[in-house]
Every structure is written in C-alpha cells, then in structure tokens.
Amino acid sequence: MNDFELGGYIQNKNSLFAINLFYMLFDNEIVKNGKLDRFGQPITGNIESTVHQGIELSASIKLFDALEIYSNATLSKNIINHGRYFIDSTNSLDLSENRINGFPDFLAKFIISYKKAGFICKIKW
Numbered sequence: 270m271n272d273f274e275l276g277g278y279i280q281n282k283n284s285l286f287a288i289n290l291f292y293m294l295f296d297n298e299i300v301k302n303g304k305l306d307r308f309g310q311p312i313t314g315n316i317e318s319t320v321h322q323g324i325e326l327s328a329s330i331k332l333f334d335a336l337e338i339y340s341n342a343t344l345s346k347n348i349i350n351h352g353r354y355f356i357d358s359t360n361s362l363d364l365s366e367n368r369i370n371g372f373p374d375f376l377a378k379f380i381i382s383y384k385k386a387g388f389i390c391k392i393k394w
Contacts (some may be wrong), residue, residue: 283331293321316352335385347372
C-alpha cells in the first residue's frame with residue numbers, strides 16, 4: 270500500500286475546521302466479490318491493484334460550554350485499477366475501472382453533544 274495525504278486545519282478556542290486529501294494505491298487488496306457463501310456471508314478475494322482517492326472534511330463548533338456540534342464528510346472514488354474475476358479455470362472477467370464493492374462514494378456523520386454536571390446526551394445522524 271502507498272498512501273499519499275495532504276491536509277490542514279484551522280482552530281480557535283471554540284471551533285476546528287479540517288481538510289484532508291488522500292490518494293491510496295493498494296496491491297492485492299482483499300475486497301468483497303459480490304457473492305455470498307452458503308451461510309449468507311460475503312465472499313472476499315484479492316484484486317491485483319486498486320485506487321482509493323478523495324477528500325475528507327471535518328468541523329467542530331462549541332456553541333457554549335455544554336453544547337458542541339461535530340460533523341465530518343468524505344467524498345471518494347474507489348476503483349479497481351487492474352483485476353480479474355475468475356469464473357472457472359479458463360474463463361474470467363476484466364474488472365478494471367469498476368467501483369469497489371463496500372466503499373461508498375459519500376459518507377457523512379453529524380453529532381450534537383450536550384454535557385452538563387455529569388449528564389451526557391448525544392444525538393447522531
């Protein structure tokens with residue numbers, strides 16, 4: 270695996286904003302192949318080479334002493350660079366340039382946290 274990342278953040282007393290760019294190259298990554306075994310569990314296998322690239326954004330804001338809001342989001346593209354799926358000993362499918370199963374293009378999280386005198390309440394989306 271080769272991982273190239275570039276990021277930065279701005280922070281003050283009540284807030285934090287961060288950005289991160291990533292570009293990851295994998296050789297022989299283990300991925301789900303889209304089939305299930307006899308017990309209903311995903312079957313995995315090795316793919317010759319894959320690429321994961323994208324941007325991550327994070328923010329945290331403290332509105333007052335007891336209330337904070339956290340959020341992060343990732344926008345990515347996850348593809349098979351080179352790989353084949355072997356149907357049997359003589360037939361195979363070229364999977365190059367296909368998306369990788371189990372890696373969504375967009376992920377996000379949002380949390381509101383209230384902490385006061387030993388009481389903690391978190392709401393997550």
